[in-house]
Amino acid sequence: MEQKPFRTFEEQIAILKSRNLSFVNEDAAVDILSTYSYYEIINGYKEVGIARGENYRDGVTFEQLFNLFLMDKKIRSAIAIAINEIEAHLRTALSYTVAKHYSADQNEYLKRRYYEKGNTKKRQSQRTQLLNKCNKILNDSSQPYKHYREHHGNIPPWILVKGMTFGNLITFYKLQMPSIKTEVISLMTKIPEELVTDDLKDMMVNILYFLLAHRNNSAHVSRAYNFKTEKSKIRYTKAFHDRMKISKMEYDNGNGQNGLSTLAFALSWFQTHNSPVASFSFAVTQAIDEYLKLYPSDKGFIEKEIEGPFYIFV
Template structure:
């Protein structure tokens, strides 16, 4: 299939109009600033007339569709990403501190993270649902990443510590690791240290012994970290969030992710997050009919039901 030809902003506007989208004076400037692909290709789906598109052989939009409606949905998802990212990086910081603290507490030499003996065995790796055939490769990959960061990272704090003290302890190096690196690190920690990480997270967020959430076990941490890392990357890379689904069989939507995120935030942080989300959803419902259709993919009804259930249980 040949590549699509370049279209000027004027041609992009005319193409939208040809396909049934009402435009305005602000359509061109918005397309120039944000990009046709990001807005239209990313957020057209709720507005498409499937039957008319099938007959025409290209996109055709439902009667009454305006460019502003598509852009409003784009803007809604951007706001959703901004709110979500703010709390995901708080969770990331909590995980980073817990992992580095618990590892350093168990391994007192500053460069113990370079030793494969500091991490779990193949059998322990398998016991947590990981493919044992990947064990050696994953362990070599992790220690390689840690070694390169310790020797070559140009991050100010790592370079300063390296120049002044030589070896870089994990509690310094951890600040130069990505959330994905941290997930990788957690999966390869020794079992008692994984348990210690879960306890540290629960303690630091004030959720140790939380009757609503229950016990924070290692398997719950493993699964939730994988999900949070993927959602964090979606937000960081400005990808479409409202319909994102990750995890095994792509069965974790936004609403399910929220309840996983809860464990990594204080109660106050989490309820402020819920308040901000509910305000965003209500504003979207008041101003854009498309938001009503995407709230189902977000798991909005399930979110409301769980909030109501908790309120009833608490009262």
């Protein structure tokens, strides 16, 4: 197995120049490579300028790749901010509804009978895994769990959920009884409870896992503008795809499954105090527009990578 040898910043630039990549300012390029690394910029964003193999098209510059990197960095930040809003809303709506229906007493609201079994993995149901996780949080030595345990003798659900990851939180929602899910959806979307169907409940679980995939991808500082998830892609749901104006046939051809537009429509279902889809779509549109002002000929490439034109939600 061939190992990659160490290269100085100047040697990295020489290699790129040998592959037909131009530089507007080599001194500035050294500063950039010393901050963000060769791998992050070149390996992450070279597709915009590659002609064949490792060689670049005539006229493609290092600065072009770096500006695509900066565009993606802004999009990644917008994704994280928007999904953090949804996560906070889910924590509040779910803990509020659980306490309202079952009590704030941990010995009551964590009874097994209140939760669906879920899938089985490694001979343990999701319910067992979830309750084990909850028990660990109840006995956590950090704050605020220790304070509530020692001074109140109880950890209410709105404190318990603070110890859950977004993935734990989605499982906590997924395993709730149908009536709890209905109320949580209504709180988060402003859809009247009587209009919350089983299809909407399934769609919400799908959306939450789709958001989780994007959040995890962004947390690992991976490419965000063209991120795709096969495992957690948006499944065809009439309500969701009617909103996108995408037919079942168009969906089967790959539309409305992934991409930034699909992410924006997923966010559009939530009615939080601060509209996450409005701020997200504005930030993404601004980032793309700033890049295309510098490199207008890349419009086709960008639209293909993000799976279609992107619009601001208001």
